[in-house]
Amino acid sequence: xxxxxxxxxxxxxxxxxxxxxxxxxxGVAVGVASLVAMLSLGVGLQTLASQRLTRSGLFDAVFVTSxxxxxxxRPPAPADSAAKKESRSLDEDAxxxxxxxxxxxxxxxxxxFVTEVRYAGKSETTxxxxxxxxxxSSGAFEGITGAYFSLPTADEAILQIExxxxxxDQPPSLVGKDLTLRYAERAALSKDDGGDSFFPExxxxxxxxxxxxxxxxxxxxxxxxxxxxxxxxxxxxxxGARVYLPLKTAExxxxxxxxxxxxxxxxxxxxxxxxxxTVRVHSPKDVLQVEAAIKQMGxxxxxxxxxxxxLRLVFTVFDLFLGxxxxxxxxxxxxxIINTLVMAILxxxxxxxxxxxxxxxxxxxxSLFFAEAGAMGLFGGFFGVALxxxxxxxxxxxxxxxxxxxxxxxVKISHIPWWLAVxxxxxxxxxxxxxxxxPAARAARLNPVEALRYE
Amino acid sequence: MPAAPTLIQAESVFRExxxxxxxxxxxxxxxxxxEKGEFLALLGSSGSGKSTLLSMMxxxxxxxxxxxxxxxxxxAELEPDELARYRRETVGMVFQSFNLLPRMTxxxxxxxxxxxxxxxxxxxxxxxxxxxxxxRLGARRRHRPSELSGGEQQRGALARALxxxxxxxxxxxxxxxxxxxxxxxxxxxxxxxQDSLGMTIIMVTHERPLAQKFANRIAxxxxxxxxxxxxxx
Numbered sequence: 001x002x003x004x005x006x007x008x009x010x011x012x013x014x015x016x017x018x019x020x021x022x023x024x025x026x027g028v029a030v031g032v033a034s035l036v037a038m039l040s041l042g043v044g045l046q047t048l049a050s051q052r053l054t055r056s057g058l059f060d061a062v063f064v065t066s067x068x069x070x071x072x073x074r075p076p077a078p079a080d081s082a083a084k085k086e087s088r089s090l091d092e093d094a095x096x097x098x099x100x101x102x103x104x105x106x107x108x109x110x111x112x113f114v115t116e117v118r119y120a121g122k123s124e125t126t127x128x129x130x131x132x133x134x135x136x137s138s139g140a141f142e143g144i145t146g147a148y149f150s151l152p153t154a155d156e157a158i159l160q161i162e163x164x165x166x167x168x169d170q171p172p173s174l175v176g177k178d179l180t181l182r183y184a185e186r187a188a189l190s191k192d193d194g195g196d197s198f199f200p201e202x203x204x205x206x207x208x209x210x211x212x213x214x215x216x217x218x219x220x221x222x223x224x225x226x227x228x229x230x231x232x233x234x235x236x237x238x239x240g241a242r243v244y245l246p247l248k249t250a251e252x253x254x255x256x257x258x259x260x261x262x263x264x265x266x267x268x269x270x271x272x273x274x275x276x277x278t279v280r281v282h283s284p285k286d287v288l289q290v291e292a293a294i295k296q297m298g299x300x301x302x303x304x305x306x307x308x309x310x311l312r313l314v315f316t317v318f319d320l321f322l323g324x325x326x327x328x329x330x331x332x333x334x335x336x337i338i339n340t341l342v343m344a345i346l347x348x349x350x351x352x353x354x355x356x357x358x359x360x361x362x363x364x365x366x367s368l369f370f371a372e373a374g375a376m377g378l379f380g381g382f383f384g385v386a387l388x389x390x391x392x393x394x395x396x397x398x399x400x401x402x403x404x405x406x407x408x409x410x411v412k413i414s415h416i417p418w419w420l421a422v423x424x425x426x427x428x429x430x431x432x433x434x435x436x437x438x439p440a441a442r443a444a445r446l447n448p449v450e451a452l453r454y455e
Numbered sequence: 456m457p458a459a460p461t462l463i464q465a466e467s468v469f470r471e472x473x474x475x476x477x478x479x480x481x482x483x484x485x486x487x488x489x490e491k492g493e494f495l496a497l498l499g500s501s502g503s504g505k506s507t508l509l510s511m512m513x514x515x516x517x518x519x520x521x522x523x524x525x526x527x528x529x530x531a532e533l534e535p536d537e538l539a540r541y542r543r544e545t546v547g548m549v550f551q552s553f554n555l556l557p558r559m560t561x562x563x564x565x566x567x568x569x570x571x572x573x574x575x576x577x578x579x580x581x582x583x584x585x586x587x588x589x590x591r592l593g594a595r596r597r598h599r600p601s602e603l604s605g606g607e608q609q610r611g612a613l614a615r616a617l618x619x620x621x622x623x624x625x626x627x628x629x630x631x632x633x634x635x636x637x638x639x640x641x642x643x644x645x646x647x648x649q650d651s652l653g654m655t656i657i658m659v660t661h662e663r664p665l666a667q668k669f670a671n672r673i674a675x676x677x678x679x680x681x682x683x684x685x686x687x688x
Contacts, residue, residue, distance in 0.1 A: 005570040016558045354554045357515060358568045358615075359543020361536050448515045452550065 001364045010371035017344070024333075024340040025380045031333035032384020032428045035326030036416060037391040039424075042319040044392065044415035049311065059284045060105075062291050063302045064098065064277040066090040088298040091273040098279055101293055103286040108132040109274040111250040113257065116182040117243060119167045119174075126163055128181065129241035130250025134280065142409055146175035146225030149246045156246065157221040163242035164226045171226045180220050181243075186256035187213040214256050221245065330428070333380070334435035337373055341439035344372070345446075352443055353451025366444040373436025374429055381428030385421045392416060459490040462623065462655050463512055468521035470507050470679075481507040482518070483679035491622075494649050494656045496670035496687075498663060504679035505659045506627055512657060513548055513625040514541045525623075543572050547616030551628035553608040555600040555615070562587065562596040565615045572619055586614040590644060606637030613644055617652070624648065626658040630665060638662075642669040 001009075014021045066089055088094060098107045111130035116123055133152045135141070141148055141158075149156050157179060164171035167179070230240040257275050281290050291301045345352070352365055392414030400410030470482040482504040489495050489512075497505040510516040511523055514530050523530045525545065533541065542548075547568075555564045562583050569579045587593045590610040600608050609629060616624055626645065630638030646669055648654045660666050666673050667687040675683040 001571055002573050005573075009570075012558065350554070351556055354556065355567075355571070356539070357513070357542060357548050357550075357554075359539050359546075359571045359619075361539040363536070364539075364571065449510050452515075452554070 001360070001367065006364075006367055006371050007375075009368055010375050013344075013348075013368070013372055014375055017347075020340060020343070021376065024336045025376045025383070027333040027336040028330070028376055028380025028428055028432060029383035029387055031327075031330030031431075032381050032424050033387035033391060034329035035323065035427070036385055036388025036420060036424045037395070037414070038322035038326035039319060039420055040388060040392040040414045040416045041395065042315065042322045043417060043420060044396075044413045046315040046319070047415050048411055048413060049315070059304055060281050060287065061303065062279045062281065062287055062294060064090065064094075064279055064294055065275070065300045065302075066273070067298065067300045089273045090275075090277055090299065094297070094299070095274065095277055097297060098277060098294065101279065101290055103281050103290055105280045105282055106132060106134055107277055107279050108247055109251070110276040110278060111247060111255070111257075112241060112275075113183060113255045115184075115255070117167075117179055118182065119177070119179040122167060124163070124166055126242040127240070128183075128243045128245060128250070130247035131158075131244050132247045132278075141225075141227060143229075144225045144227050145172045146223075149224060152246050153248045153252070154224075154246055155219070155221050155249060156224045158225040158227060158244040159223060160230055160240065160242045160244075161226055161228050174223045174226060177223050178220050179223060179243075180218055181253075182216065182218050183253060184256045185215045185217045185254050187215060187254065217253070219253060221249075330431055334431045337376055337432050337435035338439060340376075341369055341373060341436055342442070344369075345439055345443045348443075349446065349451045352446050353448045353453075356446070356448035357452060362444040365446075366440040369440035369443050370433060370436050373432045373440070377429035377432025378425065380432070381425035384428060385416070385424050388424070389416055459492055461488045462491040462493075462525065463489040463657075464522075464524040465508070465512065466522045466524070468508070468511065468518045468523060470504070470511060470516070471519045481679055482511070484521075485676070485679070485681045486521075487674055487681060487684055489655060489657060491655055492649065492653050494646065494669065494671045495658070496666035496673045497657065497659045497676060498661065498666050498673050499676035500661060502678075503676040505676045507679075508676065509625055509627055509657060509659045513546050514538045543568065544619065545622050547619065547621035547624045549609070549612050549616050549624065549626040549629045551631035553600070553605070553612045553632070555608055555611055557600050560597050560599055561592060561603065561611045561614075564600070564611060565618050568615060568619045582618055583614075586618040587611075589617070590614045604637075605633050606640060609633060609637070609641050610644065613641065613648075617648060617654070620652075621654070623655045623657065626656065628659055628661070630660065630662065638665065645669065 095107055095109065098104070109130075112127065114125060114127050116125050117128075118124075131149075133149075136148050144158070146158075149158070159167070159171070159174060161171050164174055168174050279290060279294065281287055287303045291303055294301050355365060355368075396410075396412050396414050399413050403410050465485055465487050468482055468485045469480065472479045472481060485504075485508060497509060499505045507516065511518050511530070512525075514533075517531050521531075525541070530538065530541065555561070556567070559567070565583045565586055566579055569582060574582070583596075584593065587596055590613050592607060592610055592614060595603060595607060595611075600611070603611065609632075613629075624645070629641050629645070633641065642665055645656050645658065649656050658666070658670065670687055672685065673683075673687050674681060
């Protein structure tokens, strides 16, 4: 029999016992819904975690330091050929060279310094960090009181709430007020410059230019926001900063960095170098390739890719367990299919006999029962995905309401990607066909004479 | 006038069933031949083995021993798929209880053998229409079996049996569930098919008068054995 005729007959047969077949299909739908809801929860939580971690900037970033840098997060020197390359200074030339790498989105230096902050007669020493404009999209600024920097070069500051509490009893009241930074500016001296040199000429050798001048400066900044989280947390931060400036504003301050001493000793003190550069890549999967390329350039690198791998492993196991629990319901549903089809054989014994008398082969009869099982799987799969989506949406809705009551932003904890929807439908059909194996074989084996005699 | 070629040849056919320890011999050493275009009535009382013999000739059952040859091919040796093909292409069947599928309309029932034979959809409609017209049920094509009388249902079953243009029509007690008027109408139709289409008809019945009136030949069975075989007297 042709597939179209087979499908028509199967659908017709299903329509005839509409209540029983609908209940069986509903059983499949509930099974699929349970599977989809469980897995969508796993996928949703994984997506949420990945998004949060990506936005934290920890997993799509490569932290670059000079191999001769004695500070910062640097792994033990590897014994490969890259490590044996000549150690290079992390200066502007290096930054330009890094910005030509493929798969990167931005390269920016880490400008961090400890300085004195004055506000309303109070003087506090704290850590200041320059933030690239891309940090605007970081989750850390979601609950900001006030606003993010108006311009990448604005003379503005954002305070971390713990530090804001030190400055004022009501941190939100600080927004719109000015504070003053007192910091040490680094300036290169020409050979003609005299006594202000930080390092005496005798130390610099004949090849060295004039030296470095350290000049006390003040900068007034407008407080535009107060945040609760710390966008500099983790590896990029070397401990939390408390005052944040736009990166370009921070660069223009030319604050003396600990590496200036190293730069001076390297014989080129007039050429500033960076303590560390952050290379941000398109996706965590690009990290390894970019890291290798940077090592080839002669720099030391560090990333948290291994942590991402562990995270994926945890979620894979999590998904596996959710999938197993979800599949249990589908297994129960498949028993329903077997029961329905076995009952159908008993009821339609005479019909099977007639079909055989009219020339149906065993294969035709088997295919008919298979098609009916497959149709129940198909419809059950579609309804199940829709039901699973509804359950997932309800979970997200309930979670969001709960989080809002806790004064927290809502999150989407359930997500059904296309592959999960298609996979669930295919799985439902496969399970249904498997469940139809026994009834279909039994129907095909019926002796037509006995079947025709059946009342 | 030359003799018509033999279409069906049964040779020492036995059919036994086992019921626990007991072996029941339903057909006991039956040999007979049926010529092309013949109307043979298998006559006998209940349990005489006539329906069993018909089932074996129709390819629904296999003999325990012996051979049933149709156009020189032994049905007992055919593979299941070949036997199904024989039923689909060579044979038409009519039953006592009509055996129309209740969930289908009359035309869908008649179309069923064409679906199984994978006939094109375009051809099906005209062939179903022609078959129903032949049994004078063209106006009832959209009706379900439950909406038809017994005679109409049996005529519908006849239309289904002949839609594939079979060479042999097997009828198992076709008048058993009908009154005498409808019974005669059905047998008139069978004769009409025999005459106009050259169809070979083998009918099982226990009604001797009908057999004598319509069949060319009567084979009498009793306790599974062929008792007599000849023209009706």
